[in-house]
Each structure stands twice: as C-alpha cells, then as structure tokens.
Amino acid sequence: MRIRIRPLRLRPIKDFFQGAVLLMALVFTALVAAVLTMHFAIHGAEVKVPALKQMTVAEARSQTSGLGLDLEVDNRYYSADVPAGHILSQAPAPGSVVRREWRVRVAESLGPQKVDVPSVLGQQERIAGLNLRRVGLEAGTVAHIPWPAAPEGTVIAQDPPPHAQGIERPGINLLVAAPDDTTPDGYLLPDFTGQPVTSAQSALARVGIKTTTPKFQDAPIPSIPSIPPTSSTAAPIPPKPITTPGTILSQQPPPGSRIDVGSTVTLTVAK
Secondary structure (H helix, E strand, C coil): CCCCCCCCHHHHHHHHHHHHHHHHHHHHHHHHHHHHHHHHHHCCCCCEECCCCCHHCCCCHHHHHHHHCCEEEEEEECCCCCCCCCCEEEECCCCCECCCCCEEEEEEEECCCCCCCCCCHHHHHHHHHHHHHHHHCCEEEEEECCHHHHCCCCCEECCCCCCCCCCCCCCEEEEEEEEEEEECCCCEEECCCCCCCCHHHHHHHHHHEEEEECEECCCCCCCCCCCCCCCCCCCCCCCCCCCCCCCCEEECCCCEEEEECCEEEEEEEEE
C-alpha cells in the first residue's frame, strides 16, 4: 500500500502576506502624502515681510498687496531725515515670516516740522480742536479736571506748549476745565524738585497717582565761588543752597506733563 504525501499549499499564505505588505505600503504612501500636503499648505501660505522703510506709502502698499499682506498706517510723525509721505518704521520687522493676510503696521513721515504750534489756552475745547486742524495739527489726548478758576469746557493747559519746536507728533494734548463735581481723569504734574520725598508721595497718593521706589543718588555738592576783591559797598554773594538728604533731585515724567489717574511717577532722591 502506497501512502501519497500531498504537498502543502502555501500560495494562499503567500498571497495574504503580499496583500498585507501592499496595504502597509499604501498606508505609508498616504501618510507621507498627507504630511507633504500639510507642509506645503502651511509653508506655502507664509511670506517674508519686505523692508518698507523709505518707500512711499503707495509703493509699500503695492508691494505688501502683491505678497498677500495688509498695510495699515497707524501713526504719523515729524522727521527731519525721512521725506513726507515715506515710511519711517514698520512692524513686524523686515524678514519676519508671517502668514498671508497678516497686517503690517507702518508709521508715515510728515517731513520736518513746519507748522507753528498755536496757543489754544482759554479756548473752548471744540474751538481749540478746530484751530488746531486749521494749521494741520489735531487734538491728541483730552483730559478733564475740576478747575473753578476757569469756565467749564475751556482749555487750561496744552502739551506741547505754544510755539514748541522739534515736536514728534502732530497731536496736541489738552487739559480742559470741568465742573467741581467731576472726577478728574488727568493732572498736570507739578515740580517737586527740592521738596521732601514724603511730601511729594503724599500729594500724589491723595489724587490716585502712584510712585515707584525712589531712586537714591548722591546730592551734588555746590562749588564755592571765588571771592573777587570787593569794595566796602559791594553786596555779599549768597551761598548756593545745599541739598539735604531726602529731597527730590528730579522726577519722571518731568514737571508740566499731563498724567493720568493711576499712572506712576519716578522720583530721584538725594542720599
């Protein structure tokens, strides 16, 4: 009796493994394609911000528009170096990589200051604004403070002051008289130089203005003037005052600045 041994059929198993390998290859290819598509979709929408300084606003707008960026002029300054109508500065900086439709903010030059700052003191707020616009300026920040010595609604201070030269912006900040029962939203900073630091801190705290930790500095020592020969009728030369420790040497913002309630003043004090 013969026993016939039939060979095993390996073809179905082989076909299974070939199919599995093919499926894995297809999945891998799909993943690679998805990653590449995502990469190009992200980076294809990115652009480098061009250098816009010294361009005219029209030139800068044309260049950014061609890259899919939005240009916005958000400030205007006087400049002795950059001609009027040209770009002074920009944000983001040149070379920055941003997405398309990103907003690029620029400052436009107004050229050198040619306008004389008029005095609007004593004028009604609306009239003051009209007079500023008439000469090419504009009202900047307007603050109101109770001021019984002036009619309600009149300008009692301005910054920059009348006839100021070398101003940076065309905006003139105004301080306007308000009724006595109005809560002030700003103050003109007085000159605290030579006063005790505790007195200045108390005065500022009463109106809601904060002070930083004082900066202490050696007080200047006054020089002793030489005494020339004088006749018996010559008046004596008074000695210069000596700064005592604890008195204020300087302040920031400087005297006369408009300051908002809640702002902070830095005082430099003699050791």
